[in-house]
Amino acid sequence: MAEITLKGITKIYGQDVVAVDNVDLEIRDGEFMVLLGPSGCGKSTTLRMIAGLEEVTSGELMIDGRRVNDVDPADRDLAIVFQNYALYPHMTVAANLAFGLKLRRVERNEIERRIKQTATMLGIEALLARRPKELSGGQQQRVALGRALVRDPVAFLFDEPLSNLDAKLRAAMRTELIKIHRELGTTIVHVTHDQVEAMTMGERMCIMRDGRVVQVGTPLEVYRYPVDTFVAGFLASPPMNLLTARLVGGDGPEEIDLSGTRIPVPAGIRELLDGHRGRPIVFGIRPEDLYAEASKANLLPFAVKVVTVEALGPEVVLIASLDDGQEIAARLGRGFDAPVGAALRLHADLAMMHIFDADSGAAITHE
Amino acid sequence: MLTAPGLAALMLVITFPLIFAFFTSFYDYTLLHPAHDTFVAWANYQAAWEEEYLGGSLWVTLKFVLASVVIEFAIGFSVALALNAITRFKTVYYLILLAPLLINPVVVGLLWRMLLHTELGIINYVIGRFGIPSVNWLGDAKVAFWTVVLVDIWHQVSFMAILLLAGLAALPREPYEAARMDGASALRCFIHITLPMMRPVIMVALLLRLIFAIKTFDIIFIMTKGGPGTATDLISYFIYRAAFFGLDIGRASAMSVGLLVIVLLLTTYLYRYMRSLR
Numbered sequence: 001m002a003e004i005t006l007k008g009i010t011k012i013y014g015q016d017v018v019a020v021d022n023v024d025l026e027i028r029d030g031e032f033m034v035l036l037g038p039s040g041c042g043k044s045t046t047l048r049m050i051a052g053l054e055e056v057t058s059g060e061l062m063i064d065g066r067r068v069n070d071v072d073p074a075d076r077d078l079a080i081v082f083q084n085y086a087l088y089p090h091m092t093v094a095a096n097l098a099f100g101l102k103l104r105r106v107e108r109n110e111i112e113r114r115i116k117q118t119a120t121m122l123g124i125e126a127l128l129a130r131r132p133k134e135l136s137g138g139q140q141q142r143v144a145l146g147r148a149l150v151r152d153p154v155a156f157l158f159d160e161p162l163s164n165l166d167a168k169l170r171a172a173m174r175t176e177l178i179k180i181h182r183e184l185g186t187t188i189v190h191v192t193h194d195q196v197e198a199m200t201m202g203e204r205m206c207i208m209r210d211g212r213v214v215q216v217g218t219p220l221e222v223y224r225y226p227v228d229t230f231v232a233g234f235l236a237s238p239p240m241n242l243l244t245a246r247l248v249g250g251d252g253p254e255e256i257d258l259s260g261t262r263i264p265v266p267a268g269i270r271e272l273l274d275g276h277r278g279r280p281i282v283f284g285i286r287p288e289d290l291y292a293e294a295s296k297a298n299l300l301p302f303a304v305k306v307v308t309v310e311a312l313g314p315e316v317v318l319i320a321s322l323d324d325g326q327e328i329a330a331r332l333g334r335g336f337d338a339p340v341g342a343a344l345r346l347h348a349d350l351a352m353m354h355i356f357d358a359d360s361g362a363a364i365t366h367e
Numbered sequence: 368m369l370t371a372p373g374l375a376a377l378m379l380v381i382t383f384p385l386i387f388a389f390f391t392s393f394y395d396y397t398l399l400h401p402a403h404d405t406f407v408a409w410a411n412y413q414a415a416w417e418e419e420y421l422g423g424s425l426w427v428t429l430k431f432v433l434a435s436v437v438i439e440f441a442i443g444f445s446v447a448l449a450l451n452a453i454t455r456f457k458t459v460y461y462l463i464l465l466a467p468l469l470i471n472p473v474v475v476g477l478l479w480r481m482l483l484h485t486e487l488g489i490i491n492y493v494i495g496r497f498g499i500p501s502v503n504w505l506g507d508a509k510v511a512f513w514t515v516v517l518v519d520i521w522h523q524v525s526f527m528a529i530l531l532l533a534g535l536a537a538l539p540r541e542p543y544e545a546a547r548m549d550g551a552s553a554l555r556c557f558i559h560i561t562l563p564m565m566r567p568v569i570m571v572a573l574l575l576r577l578i579f580a581i582k583t584f585d586i587i588f589i590m591t592k593g594g595p596g597t598a599t600d601l602i603s604y605f606i607y608r609a610a611f612f613g614l615d616i617g618r619a620s621a622m623s624v625g626l627l628v629i630v631l632l633l634t635t636y637l638y639r640y641m642r643s644l645r
Contacts, residue, residue: 082541086545
């Protein structure tokens with residue numbers, strides 16, 4: 001059980017390559033925290049600094065209120081699971097699990113008891129006598145996980161542990177990790193670039209970009225209220241439509257001009273938009289907030305032309321173009337179909353719209 | 368079709384001599400009149416086997432091979448481990464390390480023969496400055512063997528070091544990090560991670576050097592001619608003497624075929640081993 005606190009954590013490689021830039025993050029005791037971001041955003045480096053595998057250039061790293069910047073990785077009592085499993089190649093599965101315990105001088109009976117318990121939990125009892133190269137990727141993954149579990153550390157660090165698995169196995173392991181977390185209640189820091197993992201597994205997620213934290217929140221918070229166009233465009237698949245629009249109107253109430261369609265500005269944010277009159281803004285709407293029919297109130301119809309129709313089975317993703325050529329994706333019911341090039345109307349749920357500053361990308365819609 | 372000239376050249380310089388040697392080993396070959404050879408079946412092999420000094424030469428060869436390969440491995444692995452730990456100027460070290468390998472073995476032999484010369488060599492001069500009496504490096508039966516081993520090590524150790532260094536550089540980083548989190552010492556990491564993961568590279572390096580060491584000829588030819596006495600009389604030089612001093616071509620061919628079989632067996636094993644790694 002541990003609370004991990006990062007205060008102004010910075011990692012600089014060499015003279016001036018800033019990998020992690022002044023990260024503040026509080027990971028609560030027993031929390032499943034996901035660090036999410038594209039490759040090279042500094043999420044893995046952050047995790048490795050928590051583990052002690054990378055030195056912290058500046059800032060403070062605390063585990064349960066104790067400053068651990070200079071504490072040896074072995075003495076932080078954390079366990080890490082790597083993307084490529086990193087099992088000890090010539091040891092059996094049982095020996096792999098036992099290695100860390102032996103080094104910590106745990107008693108032999110206790111080691112055996114813990115190995116048995118962990119193996120049962122992960123369903124790898126039958127593999128204990130085998131060597132890593134005799135195992136499939138999924139089995140190796142389980143053993144790597146077991147090696148972390150058996151240590152019973154204060155927190156688990158997962159460095160993209162599911163990335164090497166095939167889609168089906170990955171989905172199964174996702175569920176399993178969530179289950180394990182629920183059973184053990186141990187703090188978990190999970191690094192991934194897969195937004196589905198982040199959405200489904202994380203109690204909270206921390207989205208990073210260029211070494212900085214962009215947004216921290218529960219998956220739904222981040223989904224509903226992305227702080228900028230980066231977060232909006234990163235989560236969900238297909239992600240939010242981000243369309244260039246213009247704020248117009250002199251005498252009456254302001255309107256957003258999106259490719260000729262006039263959209264009224266919601267009353268709540270009018271004053272926030274004061275400085276943007278006549279300037280470009282980014283209008284955001286999620287594909288799932290677009291409808292083929294005017295099926296409910298407060299929908300704004302606008303004209304599009306069909307570019308492609310991707311029938312995924314449970315749903316249909318329509319890619320269409322606006323009059324000015326900008327493309328927009330819509331998630332429609334599975335019954336939808338239209339020929340390429342057909343002109344039709346989509347209906348946007350204006351209650352779900354987002355407005356971003358065109359220059360900074362920051363959201364203007366809410367605080 | 369396009370490979371035909373290459374294949375023909377190979378036939379001429381490798382396959383033909385090989386087959387010729389094989390046939391010769393069954394004849395009482397006379398250089399005076401090659402057409403007058405008499406077929407003697409296994410007589411050459413029998414003669415070679417009963418040869419009084421063959422055993423001695425084999426023993427010297429075995430000692431030489433073991434000594435040079437084992438010491439080269441020990442030094443090579445240490446150097447590789449040390450070099451693997453550094454990050455700066457790696458290419459410079461590589462170049463320095465590669466230098467001896469680039470020198471022709473005959474040149475190596477000549478070079479060391481001069482350096483080790485009893486009266487004129489720089490080595491005796493240097494140790495003389497420290498008050499150590501001159502050593503007859505190549506003329507003393509007890510010293511000459513180790514001198515030859517040392518020269519071979521000087522020449523070949525970088526092969527071992529570079530092969531092992533390449534292996535070390537290719538090892539994944541994560542098992543070491545996992546071990547660090549587990550709290551393993553450097554020695555444990557070496558025993559439990561480096562050695563097992565390096566096993567294939569170590570095996571290949573050892574086998575390759577073994578095969579080459581068995582065939583060592585040049586430095587013996589240049590430096591000691593098998594002497595003094597038979598102290599450095601490696602099998603390859605022994606065969607050479609049988610052929611070109613004893614002029615017993617048939618018997619020399621028989622011994623060559625025997626040596627070839629040994630090397631071939633080792634090579635086959637190496638080939639099989641490397642295939643099994645895939």
